Amino acid sequence: MIGPMMNGPEDRSTRPGHPPVLDVRGLTKVYGEGEATVHALRGVDLVVERGDYVAIMGSSGSGKSTLMNIVGCLDVPTTGRYLLDGVDVSRLNDRQLALVRNRLIGFVFQAFNLIPRTTALANVELPLAYAGVPAAERRRRALAALDMVGLAARAGHEPNQLSGGQQQRVAVARALVTEPALVLADEPTGNLDSRSTADLLAIFDELNAAGRTIVLITHEPEVGSRARRLIKLFDGQIAADVRQGGPARGSAADRMLDQPTVPMERIR
């Protein structure tokens, strides 16, 4: 198995005050029983540090969506350990999980998943409402998030009055508004045209430049190439983990290390 080399526990022990945002150990996921058993994940180890921009690529059936759903606390692994921001998620109850989804994770879906017949503003306010933020501040922060994705003028529009690109930008605003430790995007550009894709990727670059940790899934190479770290999944296992030149904060050292399929030590 080819994987990140210096991401072991000893690596974290050197920085006890800053646990990685994501620390996944020996993750497996099995669907079905008996002859219909499908091993979606066959032991995945992954550590993502704060401020990183990771793209996960892989053919369909490689387990990338499964990994993303487990990382986003939408699904539970069959075996393995998952620390999110230093917290062991598998030990949390339903209420605490809801809190984790609300505070630590911002999720962007391929299918946008906005609440229908509800304005863009109300959609963006939703996670804040579940977080118990007062109405006035909720509105202010939601408008600011919409402004960041360039949709402040469309705050009053309902999802069916927005284009796909606009809907996805609303979804990104909704993922950002709680200022989560981790932004997860499951093929965010999968349903978008090239123009909207470019817009969205620009927003992600900006976010990462501002220090936000982003993990996204894609099967488009040009989307994967924008990330600072590219992970390739094959058959439920990590086949490659490459550090590459990120567009925003890409340093000379990062660019030098931009060599596909060669495992790299991360530089921070």
Next chain:
Amino acid sequence: MSLFEILRFAARGVTANKLRSALTTLGVLIGVGAVILLVAVGNGSAKQITDRIAALGTDTLTVQSTSRGGASNTAITVETAKALRDPVLAPDVKSVSPVVSASATITYQGSDHSVQQFVGTYPSYFGASNTPVGTGAAFSDEDVAQGRRVLVIGQTVAEELFPGVEPVGAEVTVGGSLFTVVGVLEEKSSSSGFQDANDVAVAPLTAVQQTLTGYGPVSSVVVEATGSDRVDEAQAQVAAILDQRLKVSATTSGAANRSNSSPYRIQNASQLLETQTETADTFTVLLGAVAGISLLVGGIGITNIMLVTVTERTREIGIRKALGAPRRVILTQFLAEATMLSLTGGGLGVAAALIGSQFTIVGVKPVVVPSSIVLALGVSVAIGLFFGSVPASRAAGLRPIDALRYE
């Protein structure tokens, strides 16, 4: 997240799909409204029957001869009737009014009117049969004794014969004899059966016997008891006297077929009332059953819409869970939505039923039964809440990814 916020979410959820919400509300409305209104109609018709019988007088007995033809020894005559007025043998009998009736045509100044019931009786009849005299006066015992040809007419007769003319004092011809109208009966609101209770004329027994019927047996005897609670005693006393006078005994007629061979029949108004009330109650139960079925159908309608709604919204529940909504918040929101829809529909249904009950439906003035409101509202709201919240609870219990993938 505060309850107020959740309620606002629920209100937004209800108003987001107006057509669906309106249809759900309509389903509850019809279910609740139908139950309340149908029960009210059943109750109203029962009350109508009760009123109608009460108008006949609840403290009276009607004795009728069952023998046909001229079996003179068992016929009820005026003498038989007089014998019932016996303070010793029948202390609970207040008055006895033998009645002969005929159909006759009354003529007044060229116009004539065929009276359905031309009654010859005693003055006590007016009190016993609950037909008070409106204008003018009733005839007296003296009139009966003298056989004076005086007449008290019903409202219908007065309207037919004397349009715009004061009938009291007018001379009319009945079967070739002159009668003087001395009074007009008060209008009777309830018409019993197909007969117009106001198409009636009442004259002294003797006068009618002289001019129309002859001195044969009487048609019936109206016996008034001293009170409505003494009716059964009065009936027993009357029966005892009649058995004695008409030579009816257990030895001659036999116990088994006594009721068949008895030459007379006593109708008890309070018994009639009981029977009719039972009939009316059966009617109410029947309508209630129909209403119950409509409530059931309405309930299934609510169930269906609620299930479809929640199934359709399982994805939405998945999204909300992915955004960090706790299970409790989602449950509360869906419960609140279901409550709003059921209560709005139920409230409108009650309002519709109350408005509808102000009108006369198929000749019946509905009388709303308060318990039917509670029942209908309770059942529909319970159904709405149950089927609104149980599938939502199931959906909220799913892993977010399963809810999101739900088709």
